[in-house]
Amino acid sequence: MRYxxxxxxxxxxxxxxxxxxCPWDIQQGWDSIVPHTLEETYEVAxxxxxxxxxxxxxxxxxxxxxVVYYAQFGxxxxxxDFHDIVHTLTAKMLRRHPHVFPExxxxxRRPPGVSAEELQTQQVNRRWESLKAEERAExxxxxxPSVLDDVPHTLPALSRAAKLSKRAARVxxxxxxxxxxxxxxxxxxxxxxxxxxxxxxxxxQTEVGDLLFAVTNLARxxxxxxxxxxxxxxxxxxxxxxxxxxTLHASQRPLTEASLDEMEAHWQAAKDQx
Numbered sequence: 001m002r003y004x005x006x007x008x009x010x011x012x013x014x015x016x017x018x019x020x021x022c023p024w025d026i027q028q029g030w031d032s033i034v035p036h037t038l039e040e041t042y043e044v045a046x047x048x049x050x051x052x053x054x055x056x057x058x059x060x061x062x063x064x065x066x067v068v069y070y071a072q073f074g075x076x077x078x079x080x081d082f083h084d085i086v087h088t089l090t091a092k093m094l095r096r097h098p099h100v101f102p103e104x105x106x107x108x109r110r111p112p113g114v115s116a117e118e119l120q121t122q123q124v125n126r127r128w129e130s131l132k133a134e135e136r137a138e139x140x141x142x143x144x145p146s147v148l149d150d151v152p153h154t155l156p157a158l159s160r161a162a163k164l165s166k167r168a169a170r171v172x173x174x175x176x177x178x179x180x181x182x183x184x185x186x187x188x189x190x191x192x193x194x195x196x197x198x199x200x201x202x203x204x205q206t207e208v209g210d211l212l213f214a215v216t217n218l219a220r221x222x223x224x225x226x227x228x229x230x231x232x233x234x235x236x237x238x239x240x241x242x243x244x245x246x247t248l249h250a251s252q253r254p255l256t257e258a259s260l261d262e263m264e265a266h267w268q269a270a271k272d273q274x
Contacts, residue, residue, distance in 0.1 A: 008065075009082055012072045030073055034154065037066040049231065096131055129170065147171055158226040161216040169220075181218045188214050243270035
């Protein structure tokens with residue numbers, strides 16, 4: 001027997017049932033689930049980056065379960081349910097892909113002989129941004145919607161910095177090339193050094209934020225995801241430092257007693273092995 005989506009929705013309803021449900025699940029609410037949603041998202045990304053495809057169905061299921069949670073909260077408060085989520089998503093994707101669904105319906109298709117590549121032009125891209133801008137305008141009561149509207153505040157700081165700067169770049173607020181970003185990085189680093197020289201730690205912290213934002217823009221300019229860049233470096237650091245630990249352990253040398261020069265020598269050995 002294979003379970004289906006309706007079974008999953010039923011399972012959530014029972015878990016949340018005040019009399020028959022699970023005490024932990026009954027206690028949960030909108031805010032308490034958000035940290036779990038973020039954690040499950042990172043676990044999906046981690047499984048993909050490790051090419052752990054045998055783990056991926058489980059991780060994607062955990063992420064889907066978060067959506068089912070929010071749908072249940074919405075249904076309990078008579079705000080929306082899972083079917084509303086599916087309908088809203090499908091309708092939005094149909095609007096955003098007129099080059100695939102020319103009549104705006106799921107059954108419509110491109111004329112025979114016309115490829116998606118032929119229609120995926122700059123005009124289509126402009127239409128995409130126009131549609132997204134219209135959607136943002138519908139969701140805000142402000143008289144003058146910003147191009148930065150609806151960039152989630154809960155995103156990791158690096159990802160949010162990349163999205164904010166990408167939005168600004170779309171309307172021309174950007175460096176002409178990567179060299180300009182590198183110059184900005186040097187400028188921000190000099191300001192960090194100046195603040196440190198003046199003994200102003202608080203100002204230095206602010207300038208470090210500016211430096212990180214500039215580096216994030218360099219990743220964006222190079223077409224890279226800053227989160228993936230940093231995750232790759234984290235993995236590299238962990239791999240090399242674990243080598244240092246193993247090497248010292250093999251020589252019965254406690255890590256806390258090793259000198260910085262010793263650890264650096266083993267670190268370089270780890271780099272050479274790679």
